[in-house]
Ligand SMILES: [Ca+2]
């Protein structure tokens with residue numbers, strides 16, 4: 001009976017720990033998470049910079065496939081031609097190694113589309129500065145690429161507390 005209650009408390013603590021990370025998920029040493037919903041590209045990029053990263057840079061089809069598998073929504077990516085019309089660049093400064101425009105895109109519709117979304121069709125489209133969707137923030141963990149997923153401190157703290165509670169009750173049961 002007591003053990004089952006402790007088990008439930010442990011699971012709840014683990015859930016709180018996961019929520020505490022802001023649902024960040026990790027792929028080859030990079031953290032990814034959604035911005036607030038309903039932001040312009042510039043607002044989304046500002047939120048990404050405040051979080052220590054940029055809107056996501058899609059370097060390969062593998063990274064894109066991974067993003068599509070983990071984020072089930074339209075989202076801003078860090079690709080923009082705001083500096084020079086028609087010349088897209090990654091806001092992170094990374095080199096362009098992969099693109100996946102929808103057919104006929106980028107079309108700069110209405111003479112003013114400088115910001116790129118991942119569409120519901122799993123390819124790219126340029127949108128105006130007034131469009132509002134969430135973005136995906138990409139951050140490098142520990143300053144370099146590599147498979148080094150590290151739980152955030154809040155996760156470790158809560159997991160530690162859960163384990164300590166479990167150990168304490170076990171000790172009591174043994175007495
Ligand atoms: Ca990337």
Ligand SMILES: [Ca+2]
Nearest residue numbers: 081108113114
């Ligand atoms: Ca444009």
Ligand SMILES: [Ca+2]
Nearest residue numbers: 107108125126
């Ligand atoms: Ca377009």
